[in-house]
Amino acid sequence: MRAVPFDAVVEAAKELFLETHFHLREDIRLALERAWEREEEPARTYIGLLLENAILASKGEVPLCRDTGVPIWFVEMGSELGMEDGLLPQAVEEGVKQAFLQYPSFSPILQDPLDVKSLITDRIPASVHLRIVEGSELRMICMRASALSELSSRLGVLEAGFAERELVEFVRQAVLQAGPWCNPPVLVGVGIGASLDDVARLARGGLLRPVGKPHTRLEYARLEQEMLNAVNALKMGPGGVGGETTALAVHIETAPCHRAAIPVAVCILGHSVRVAEVILTPDG
């Protein structure tokens, strides 16, 4: 067993948290550029402003978006690794706390979801998806989930014998119901299978895949394209002002599930896609 120092994880979490304030994911920027080329006014100007915003924010002074959101952590820990001096969620939480000291930001978290007075502003309880993998590396990914993204997403369970068309319709409906409030052009993650609790994580995990990289299996890649066409046929456009680009991509992730109940989750992320990644090794 090799050990990862607690402080190294704290430092990594801090850096990731700060980076996701300011940096739009590169593939999203490129996808927006492509969208800018095919859009007409007023959507074209809208996308132009988003691109300009990404350039300004990347200077590291003012965050991309007012709602810096809640960080969701995807952590893959090598099975040969252990933690020294503390637990992983503690280290992540400490890193975020230190980031708050270095750069003042505001994430309105309720300690008690039913009590609007229980606001905590100086730290964010860690939401960590931990997976043990082979090897001796620690891979940490931080993704920001804004309130609007959460409000736009939906989850359901389909009965056995559903048609593929229903799946497409489920995704289309989710975006339609979310309306302009989901901050289009959006990135859509679709989880199919697993269980009720895991399917949402699958959907969120789909958002980690870069735009322009289809599913490795051909039939799912085709389904992704079909869903994307269905969503873009809504003509909601950037910011809901009308246009061809309502979604930049739809990414499907699947997992084995009970044959009689197929959970489906749709995770919609607005255009401010903020994801950062780091790999730690025990030797530093």
Add this chain to the structure above:
Amino acid sequence: MASPSQQAETEGTRNDTLETPTEDQLPAIPSATAHVNAKTEDMTPLRLELPFQDHVLAGLRAGHWVWLEGTMYSMGHLAGQRLVSEIKQGLPTAIPLEQQSIYFSTPSPAPFGKVIGSFDPEISAPFNRVAIHLLAAGVRCVVGYGPRNHDVIEAIKRGHGLYLHAPGGAGALLARCVLQSEIVAYPDLGLEAIRRIKVSLFPALIAVDAFGRDIFHAYHTSQKHQRASTGEIIL
């Protein structure tokens, strides 16, 4: 019933989108082309001085971009509610409202050496009631994000005002457009306090113009985010 992808193929031009009501129970698909024909009309953004004069309204149509120049007041939910309660009680309001423009947003904390933090708009729908009261009290222009309900559009029409849709999620860009910012009322609300901001080249799309034309007309049936107007909810 044709599948959505088939529809996508059959839809030729953008104007066709108006004639494709897919299912009756769903809100129709919006299209900016309902009001603006991009090919025939000059879409160059206009500079709009705030507070604006009546005569400029004739040239401002829903679907056009404007660059705002001048002074606005920004506020969050709690400040809006407090202001409305002052109006309802007939008290003198904390800020002048006559002819003014209101930007619904709460900035993120200002970084060291900056005028203001990330400053993209908040969703307007929870501010619907606040907006109606403010428009009735003389406010001419409200700036926010997303569709507004019928009552607000009527209030805008009545007051010959404007509703502007600022780019959501463009916080760094909009912060750069703010030259000066000063808290002028309710400092106890912290970030949500009312600020007087001086802006330049602040981009906004005219969503509802003085004649009540609305680029989001398809979304009014949706009641989403209306609930927040009753409680102290911060998004």
